[in-house]
Amino acid sequence: MKHLRAMAAVGAVCAVLAGCGGDGSSADDSDASAAPDASEGLDLDTLRVGNSPVYPPMSFLPEGDEDPANRQGFDVDLATAIADELGVGITFEQQAYEQYLPSLSTGRLDLVHSAMQDLPDRRETVDFVDYYLTGPQLFTTSDRTDLGTLADLCGGSVVLDTGDVGYRDALTAAADEACQGADPIEVVAASGTADALIQLDQGRADATIRGAESVAYLMNEQEPGRYATVDEPLSQIPVGIAVAKDNPELRDAVADALATLVENGTYAEIGERWNLSDLLLDAVTVNGEPVG
Template sequence: MRISLRIALAASAALLTLGVAQAQEKTLRIGTEGAYPPFNNLTSDGQLVGFDIDIAKALCDEMKVKCTFVAQDWDGIIPALQAGKFDAIVASMSITPERKEKVDFSNKYYNTPSALAVPKDSTLKGVTKEDLAGKSIGVATTTTHFNYASKTYTDSTVKGYPSSPEEQADLANGRLDAIEDDIVVLQQWLDSPDGACCKILGQPSPQPVEIFGPGAGIAVRKGETDLVNKLNSAIDAIRANGKYKEINDKYFKFDVFGAES
């Protein structure tokens, strides 16, 4: 008796959630990481803030849909999108060929270069493979920076971290000789009291587009061409009407959009 009752309960719960999901079709659920300031960050009271969040809100206003945000660890963000936990990823995700096999992307909404940071008293002179031979470099895994570092700095120890704050902590601790990350993320950290230990060493050059991609785009499930088109026109619209510049200037001193494509 009890077992069949449970099954019945579970079935009705499943039906109920299905019904709710259908009722909420008009809202767009957006997944983001929340550990990548200034692009996306969870404040101490649990609010998601940052450039990605503001851009996403502006795009939602432009597309006239209601948006909700979901914070999700970076490692599992693509599987979570595929599992339907949210409908789009606005989390500074670089558009790369490997990711394109799993998800569809909008056009880029910004593009900033990769850079390396080192302790202020570091003796490192440059950012080439030879300069960093034998050193340990911290990078967040599942990022374009990680792919670049593990392909380029083959004579160094490349250590993978779950997200940027951990790699930054270990550079400050002295466990690492250098870290590689987005220059804007590094700069934000260096300007904070926690980053007082360290400085930017330089930007790797060239930064091949087949590794770094054309920039950060919005990822959606494969085949949702409709949503991609809507997002693309919304991006163009906020670029044109000044909304993008307004958000950009709130966070950065220069235009992070990069070259017009």
């Protein structure tokens, strides 16, 4: 994938955060190091961050470990670096995914930093400080050197989890354009992402689809050399740190901290650590748009 570029850097923002209190329901705590300039005027000591350690390489537990305090991943490292830049501590709190946005509205959480896609309908209640781009990524087994582009799959097949309606729609839209005058792409049903991978490995389909970050982890960490991507992601979707709509001070402070991490190279270092460099932004955006 080609490196993705945002259009502008984040401008100057307010460093005063709205006050938030903890409720003691955290899964784990990690005290951030002091950052005197960033922390000046803050009204909170700890960011309460919604995060589910179930999605490598963004946030997950080491194999065989069930202690949420030991979560690791790109989201965990980046959220901790943002807290460090702000000079505050950080607490990760796991909830049911559908509960995260209501918890922002009620003040139970300050942020949600858990690979949450910045979708237009979600922007009605929260703002997103975007930090990478994802999208449905086609991939196949590494021996299929004949499948380099989406058009190469015309007349072939893609196996998909029946619940991945968004991926199916993205594939259909892209294939309608790529396969004009050629045979269409057949969609093979799978009962889940694990089943889709089994069917791919057994040759029942030519390719399958996962999120770009998940494919990167599969290819670099879980099964190096076994799979290869087919073309670039079918679409580009910003992923963001969610902040309550009525807390623009916190949103802008997080954006400012993230912009500093982009500028000083920390963001790139974290992305490289988790093999996600190709998905990173060159500058921070808010709700998918440049700021400033």
